[in-house]
Amino acid sequence: MKFSDFVAVEAIRPNIVATSKEGVIREMTQSLVDAGKIASNEMESIVKAIMKREDLGSTGIGRGVAVPHTKHPSVNRLIGTVAISQQGVDFESLDGDPVQLFFLLVSPPDRPGDHLRALENISRQLRDDTFCKTLKEAAGPHDVWRLLEEADAQSIAS
Amino acid sequence: MMFGDCLKKPTRRASPRDLVMNDQPIESPMNQTHSREVIVALEQGLHARPADLFAREARRWQSRIEVVGNAQRVDGKSILDLLTLAAEEGTRLVVEATGPDAREAVDAIGSLFDQNFATEVESVSHPNTTDPEKQPPGDASGEQAVV
Numbered sequence: 001m002k003f004s005d006f007v008a009v010e011a012i013r014p015n016i017v018a019t020s021k022e023g024v025i026r027e028m029t030q031s032l033v034d035a036g037k038i039a040s041n042e043m044e045s046i047v048k049a050i051m052k053r054e055d056l057g058s059t060g061i062g063r064g065v066a067v068p069h070t071k072h073p074s075v076n077r078l079i080g081t082v083a084i085s086q087q088g089v090d091f092e093s094l095d096g097d098p099v100q101l102f103f104l105l106v107s108p109p110d111r112p113g114d115h116l117r118a119l120e121n122i123s124r125q126l127r128d129d130t131f132c133k134t135l136k137e138a139a140g141p142h143d144v145w146r147l148l149e150e151a152d153a154q155s156i157a158s
Numbered sequence: 159m160m161f162g163d164c165l166k167k168p169t170r171r172a173s174p175r176d177l178v179m180n181d182q183p184i185e186s187p188m189n190q191t192h193s194r195e196v197i198v199a200l201e202q203g204l205h206a207r208p209a210d211l212f213a214r215e216a217r218r219w220q221s222r223i224e225v226v227g228n229a230q231r232v233d234g235k236s237i238l239d240l241l242t243l244a245a246e247e248g249t250r251l252v253v254e255a256t257g258p259d260a261r262e263a264v265d266a267i268g269s270l271f272d273q274n275f276a277t278e279v280e281s282v283s284h285p286n287t288t289d290p291e292k293q294p295p296g297d298a299s300g301e302q303a304v305v
Contacts, residue, residue, distance in 0.1 A: 057210055061237045067206060094210065094237070112202040113246055119206060120244035127238050 003148035010035035011081035060093025221257025
């Protein structure tokens with residue numbers, strides 16, 4: 001599943017201000033509300049569900065990357081967004097490093113395959129150090145989007 | 159009894175000489191490779207949480223651990239690598255370990271699959287949006303509403 005299939009371009013935040021795990025999740029969920037991708041009255045429920053998932057084990061998968069996510073019945077297709085923290089946030093990552101790159105995913109409960117394929121794409125791209133580095137240096141939402149599109153084009157070509 | 163003894167194949171055991179050689183013989187326990195096929199039985203596939211459990215278990219062993227499946231060969235000690243398998247329910251994978259503790263490593267990882275990564279992985283309930291009273295566990299208060 002390509003980035004452009006699930007990332008809401010209007011919700012990309014290249015310079016989030018939150019400094020805590022819940023703060024980041026809240027800011028990213030709010031960005032999806034602002035982009036009209038999730039209903040505002042579902043926001044609290046989604047934030048709680050994502051935090052509950054984090055309680056089971058951090059989605060900070062190392063290399064300065066976290067993939068907070070949940071299933072939620074209020075969405076009918078996988079939606080996601082990207083955020084970047086310039087200073088890094090303590091996300092209780094598996095390798096202990098602060099997290100700078102966040103991919104937040106909300107998927108319908110009955111579509112586990114889509115979720116898995118989104119994770120696959122994110123993981124595949126994030127193994128590339130150049131991709132991570134360039135993403136962290138992106139100046140604005142459209143820079144981020146352009147990089148994601150480029151990554152999509154490369155994964156089709158390969 | 160004598161006849162039975164004759165049928166036994168001589169087995170090669172590591173001699174002290176093996177240990178001082180720089181190039182270890184292929185039969186050395188240090189180089190043993192062990193593998194096992196496993197099937198992903200998780201309804202959600204091998205998603206982030208079980209991939210985490212897999213990689214954690216794999217990192218406990220000295221052996222190199224690789225996973226083959228979906229036309230890929232990935233590092234079993236890396237969550238990122240495991241997630242790129244996109245192994246859905248029903249996917250067949252081969253767990254392959256090479257090193258001094260290869261057999262133990264494969265057995266340990268195999269039992270994760272045998273136990274279907276314990277029930278906790280799948281027990282993440284869907285949030286009930288119609289029930290505003292419902293509290294997630296692990297609230298900052300540390301209190302449990304229901305014991």
